[in-house]
Amino acid sequence: MMLPDAEIQHLDNIVNRGKPMDKGDMLFSAGQSMISIFAIRTGCIKTYTVSPEGDEQITGFHLPGEIVGLDAINSERHPSFAKAMTTSMICEIPYQKLDDLTAVMPGLRRQMVKIMSQEIMEEQKLLLLLNRKNANERLAAFLLNLSARYGKQGFSSSRFNLVMTRNEIGNYLGLALETVSRLMSRFHEDGLIRVQNREIDILDFDALYELAGIPCHKD
Amino acid sequence: MMLPDAEIQHLDNIVNRGKPMDKGDMLFSAGQSMISIFAIRTGCIKTYTVSPEGDEQITGFHLPGEIVGLDAINSERHPSFAKAMTTSMICEIPYQKLDDLTAVMPGLRRQMVKIMSQEIMEEQKLLLLLNRKNANERLAAFLLNLSARYGKQGFSSSRFNLVMTRNEIGNYLGLALETVSRLMSRFHEDGLIRVQNREIDILDFDALYELAGIPCHKD
DNA sequence: CGTCTGATTGACAAATTTCAAATGTAGTGG
DNA sequence: CCACTACATTTGAAATTTGTCAATCAGACG
Numbered sequence: 001m002m003l004p005d006a007e008i009q010h011l012d013n014i015v016n017r018g019k020p021m022d023k024g025d026m027l028f029s030a031g032q033s034m035i036s037i038f039a040i041r042t043g044c045i046k047t048y049t050v051s052p053e054g055d056e057q058i059t060g061f062h063l064p065g066e067i068v069g070l071d072a073i074n075s076e077r078h079p080s081f082a083k084a085m086t087t088s089m090i091c092e093i094p095y096q097k098l099d100d101l102t103a104v105m106p107g108l109r110r111q112m113v114k115i116m117s118q119e120i121m122e123e124q125k126l127l128l129l130l131n132r133k134n135a136n137e138r139l140a141a142f143l144l145n146l147s148a149r150y151g152k153q154g155f156s157s158s159r160f161n162l163v164m165t166r167n168e169i170g171n172y173l174g175l176a177l178e179t180v181s182r183l184m185s186r187f188h189e190d191g192l193i194r195v196q197n198r199e200i201d202i203l204d205f206d207a208l209y210e211l212a213g214i215p216c217h218k219d
Numbered sequence: 220m221m222l223p224d225a226e227i228q229h230l231d232n233i234v235n236r237g238k239p240m241d242k243g244d245m246l247f248s249a250g251q252s253m254i255s256i257f258a259i260r261t262g263c264i265k266t267y268t269v270s271p272e273g274d275e276q277i278t279g280f281h282l283p284g285e286i287v288g289l290d291a292i293n294s295e296r297h298p299s300f301a302k303a304m305t306t307s308m309i310c311e312i313p314y315q316k317l318d319d320l321t322a323v324m325p326g327l328r329r330q331m332v333k334i335m336s337q338e339i340m341e342e343q344k345l346l347l348l349l350n351r352k353n354a355n356e357r358l359a360a361f362l363l364n365l366s367a368r369y370g371k372q373g374f375s376s377s378r379f380n381l382v383m384t385r386n387e388i389g390n391y392l393g394l395a396l397e398t399v400s401r402l403m404s405r406f407h408e409d410g411l412i413r414v415q416n417r418e419i420d421i422l423d424f425d426a427l428y429e430l431a432g433i434p435c436h437k438d
Numbered sequence: 439c440g441t442c443t444g445a446t447t448g449a450c451a452a453a454t455t456t457c458a459a460a461t462g463t464a465g466t467g468g
Numbered sequence: 469c470c471a472c473t474a475c476a477t478t479t480g481a482a483a484t485t486t487g488t489c490a491a492t493c494a495g496a497c498g
Contacts, residue, residue: 073336117292
């Protein structure tokens, strides 16, 4: 979820800025009562739920500018976990204060609702991806999604480092880690990407878009 | 998304109540600008997206008390379609008026945010279901979910009619319609349910819960 | 009565997972 | 700096699940 700079300004008064987190630190855990939501400044946060049997399901990899914890507003308890995947800087936004602010700032209120609406929309797109696409298409879409998000932040969209393991990618995409590894190798062989461990170069955007089922020109 | 009766009262002043819809009627289509969101009084509404290639992906079957159209707030355009699966009564809630109301009614504002938060949470649960569960578990969870929602409305939770086809169930759960059909037959043979066409009797809740991966007593 | 759509069932094919083993990488402490 | 350990990745082969294709059946409705 992106928060425009203008709105971030307004929030600056209430947020606890500059909360540094080390790799592996938890922002929150499922079951905890929800005090704050969190905006990511730098780094990467993964959110995940755990099923009754104990399976972990990653629900998102969150990059700077995005908000986590919105799923907790309903029950006032976090239904999910959030863990830093790398050293990260986090803004903590006390929810009570935010709610108070929205009463007097219509722009902030609308922005808040928009951010949540966008999250619903994003999850619907993920649903489509997982339900209607095969392994190739999922991984292609995943790489392009990461690429676009890095690009939006001013980083290179064609060359970046994966902060997550193959296992985590597979978990997120509903694939076995071996399948992810195989497809990475396959994409590499086919000249779509260059991959060495966590380092990714995207060589052929068009082909990847094609694969992901997002035709550019003519389908 | 459930809206408590108390809040529905507050809304009564602005909603256009009693919009009747026939089976097959559209509430809205993707691309339309979003004027209103909709609360379902009676009947059943399906929402779905369509991928660039034209595949349809059902994102939800919505029963009375639930709200549809929340995914449109962000872009002010509907990203999805909503179609009546049966004759239905719908409340149309003009979004502009609702937004104005939230400024002066803190309770309504919080409720609105909660409903959206809950929708995010529900979609995360669906994600878990689709990503980590096999066909058996998905169908079991689907039937139990329907059962619980019917029960919440005062209908029988052990006997109900499916409003959707096998094809639609499969689409929603990411399964081929033949797989759904086979599993229905299997569940029937195994004494978990009695099924004849669209009519379902749930005979063994415990076993279904077990299958769905929601242990009741001891796992 | 015939037609249409939805449902069922079987046989086969394809995609993906699982199991297994080998290899690579990074971090730790001597 | 090296050896050691733990963890991540790659790759192959076999097994399994689910999808696809095809035929048939059942009920609804004009």
